[in-house]
Amino acid sequence: MYKIAVLPGDGIGVEIVPEALKVLQAIALRFGYEFEFNEALIGGAAYDAVGHPLPAETLDTCRNSDAVLLGAIGGPKWDKLPVQLRPEVGALLPLRKELGLFANLRPSVLFPGLVHASTLKEEVIDGVDIMVIRELTGGLYFGEKKREQTSDGGQKATDILSYSTFEIERIVRFAYEVARKRGKKLCSVDKANVLESSRLWRETVNKLARDYPDVETSHMYVDNCSMQLIRNPRQFDVIVTENMFGDILTDEASMLTGSIGMLPSASIGGEVGLYEPSHGSAPDIAGQKKANPLATILSAAMMLRYSFDLEEEARLIEQAVRTVMEEGYRTPDLMEEGKTLLNTEEIGDLVAAKI
Amino acid sequence: MYKIAVLPGDGIGVEIVPEALKVLQAIALRFGYEFEFNEALIGGAAYDAVGHPLPAETLDTCRNSDAVLLGAIGGPKWDKLPVQLRPEVGALLPLRKELGLFANLRPSVLFPGLVHASTLKEEVIDGVDIMVIRELTGGLYFGEKKREQTSDGGQKATDILSYSTFEIERIVRFAYEVARKRGKKLCSVDKANVLESSRLWRETVNKLARDYPDVETSHMYVDNCSMQLIRNPRQFDVIVTENMFGDILTDEASMLTGSIGMLPSASIGGEVGLYEPSHGSAPDIAGQKKANPLATILSAAMMLRYSFDLEEEARLIEQAVRTVMEEGYRTPDLMEEGKTLLNTEEIGDLVAAKI
């Protein structure tokens, strides 16, 4: 029996999360598990209900669960709020910190039959399978912030970027373990020619590399990496990098395949992992049953793998999604001639039926 | 009469710079100007000769000139030096600071006939014409750096990211002036949902926007920008951003068209502007007359425009490059069937002959 905190959130979040629960129920049925789903408010929905995007009860629900399944957060309705109350920042950042989610995993995979969805040429994108691992609880995001007056009547604003050996070691070790189970290539991305934090990062990677002789280690500057992802994305297996660079590079990498509606994510490190689709709350299509729930369903698969160590079950979900795609079923975001259009619930039903 | 400091640097730098000088000579001849070229050492070449990548005499030569033309810097030979002596960091960063080059301009343009060079699909990339303007003397690059011991026997490394109203205003005003002369759209890129420096940046842009009602102002988060550049690059006209984000985004943008051998850059703001190709020193092809000098030639055109206010002459060079491309001449980096292969000098001669 596993306890799962369920946070649908805003926009299409409330439509896609139920589809992932359907699929988890199918797994429960087939393998004789029991999943207890405890729903809680987060984001704009929570702000509207109780005045804060991350209510204390929600945090408690997460802490008392074995894992968290999140839909999506935010929307134009809440964009004018003070930054600490805005759904994304006011909920996501404290949630990451409180749950100790120092490792963010975002795969960027080309699904068969979806080559056309990419803005990149088929021969460049074919076979891409990258895992970007982003440090998620350090760096500029959580450094001290300051605002001062300057003598010329203006202001000066400051952010601090710090990393400790401890913080770097734990994320890099984690990345090595992931690389070991994949293509055995780890590319560490930094700006060691300019930043002191990146120099410590690189030194630490070089020290740890000795413990993973079976994994090929390389270093790349972040500016070069942002080019190489476009020039030849197939050169990458696992990428590991610090928080701010990871924010930029995970988004860039997720755009390569053109099907962000298919890409899950996992944030782990503490006792409770958090799983959510890579895409946002898409307020423009919310409430229309047009949303693609597959990224959320694949996030549930990541939950089984990383939080519950249920590898076989995770693969079963991933295979079910692949089969549904191969059979030509599509939500509107990926629809093309000759395929069969389904709505959010219909495609969720289909995946669940394959389990 | 204009005095130009000429710094060929390393690798292909020594091959491509003479081609740009050829073209400048052709301009001098046609319009009756005189260019005085004062060559100086920089980068690995300077380190080998006098033990520092930016000798004091070189800095003096730059200061006593009206503009600087740089080739390229660096190579594997010097990669193991302490970071302050490494060609790129030890020369470029102090040069930017000493000459007050706070604005880095990097156009990303698709040249006719080069659509195939991109890894992006033709319909996505056709007509792309973006100018990325990067703040070049502030932020993480020039903030204080620190290394401390931690109580667990490890270390902690820190970099500081600061921006003042003054620094933001001057680069953003500059960007508005550029946008005014182009598509009249300015997209300011920041991470205002997380960084205090970005919040001051955004506030400052919003204040200045009132002075430029003829330019359409928008804001975009850096992670989203790294996606949008791939998803739909044609949405952008001028992008303005801080130093570190600019480092990443200029490189990403320059890769979109697939012909980085064609892309110039300008670094300006002080009394003397610096002009150099966007590409590096390409040690793998150095000395083989294979290098594409067109980015350097186009950098010379930017020099005429931004340092000498010679717009007509700048356009003449740009048109000459375009004509040579249209006539089907190519260096090896862009060679394809049906085109005529030229070496570095031959294509330089051709461009000069068109002037």
Ligand SMILES: CC(C)[C@H](C(=O)O)[C@@H](O)C(=O)O
């Ligand atoms: C919403 C924002 C604070 C967040 C981040 O920058 O981490 C988002 O961009 C992400 O990548 O999850």
Ligand SMILES: CC(C)[C@H](C(=O)O)[C@@H](O)C(=O)O
């Ligand atoms: C060499 C390096 C210090 C430099 C930078 O980061 O600014 C380079 O990447 C650039 O963009 O000119």
